[in-house]
Amino acid sequence: MLQSSIHYGIHFGLPxxxxLIFYKSYWLKAYxxxxxxxxxxxxxxxxxxxFDPNRCSINFHPLHTYYAIVVxxxxxxxxxxxxxxxxxxxHIIADIADCGLM
Structure with a gap:
């Protein structure tokens, strides 16, 4: 439960x-x-x-590889x-946090 809360909190809360802080005049579009x-x-x-709840996405899925992260x-x-x-x-930060909490 805590892991999911942190993971999805970063996914939706951090953006x-x-x-709200850096794009005040068009925050909804930026979000x-x-x-x-x-x-x-x-x-x-x-x-x-x-979906495998025990699998770390980082460097497993093609769009979560280190090469993609550089892009x-x-x-x-x-x-x-x-x-x-x-x-x-x-998104990658959220997934890294998720991996760290496994």
Missing amino acids: LVVA GIMILGMLIDLDHLLANPI YLVLLIPKKTRLIGMGLII
């Missing part, structure tokens, strides 16, 4: 905090863009079983892709 980072979980559909970090640099990169990195 909200970032949006929505960062939440789209959840789409990288579509790579879970390639795994068998699709997400690069997306933080240009202003045009910063929110997308931030959403993806926050």
